[in-house]
Amino acid sequence: GAGVSQSPRYKVAKRGQDVALRCDPISGHVSLFWYQQALGQGPEFLTYFQNEAQLDKSGLPSDRFFAERPEGSVSTLKIQRTQQEDSAVYLCASSLGARDSNQPQHFGDGTRLSIL
């Protein structure tokens, strides 16, 4: 399809394990965002890429969280030594524009991460 694709849809991991979440943005979209959505809450910003450059990572909650977009398309969000408070839905969004805040963001269906 032509939308943002995230995988896996569901991920269950034991506390202390590392996980990797993948995002395939819409082809040609310059901007890519990661959000964390806790149950019953709105998405909270984690990090932003413009092409391959990570321009804002102010929302990453700790140094256990790491994101990359090496070729300016697919992005991976990695969480090391997972903890129970990492359980959430992780959303990826892409946007056509670079510095234009008027561009809408297109969201994937998210990855629901559960840490046991």
Add this chain to the structure above:
Amino acid sequence: GNSVTQMEGPVTLSEEAFLTINCTYTATGYPSLFWYVQYPGEGLQLLLKATKADDKGSNKGFEATYRKETTSFHLEKGSVQVSDSAVYFCALSDRGFKTIFGAGTRLFVKA
């Protein structure tokens, strides 16, 4: 810092009722404002947007007007349908490109 506050849900309405979901914001600059909708089992979708004061965004019978004087962006629909049952998120985006979302308002529409 910037923030978005929207009315708590759930909101339960009968079909064809009038809908208002309140949203107010705090921002230092002149943000763009958005309403996103999340249908059951689906991802967030942009419903409508407004980029400057007094702009009215509209889509699928929903409307919201960017009110700078009251820092509000209330969502309205004249006649809701069962298919409108979803979670609605108000959001703002500043020049830093970071989008800030409200907590969401769940809407249930009964037939």
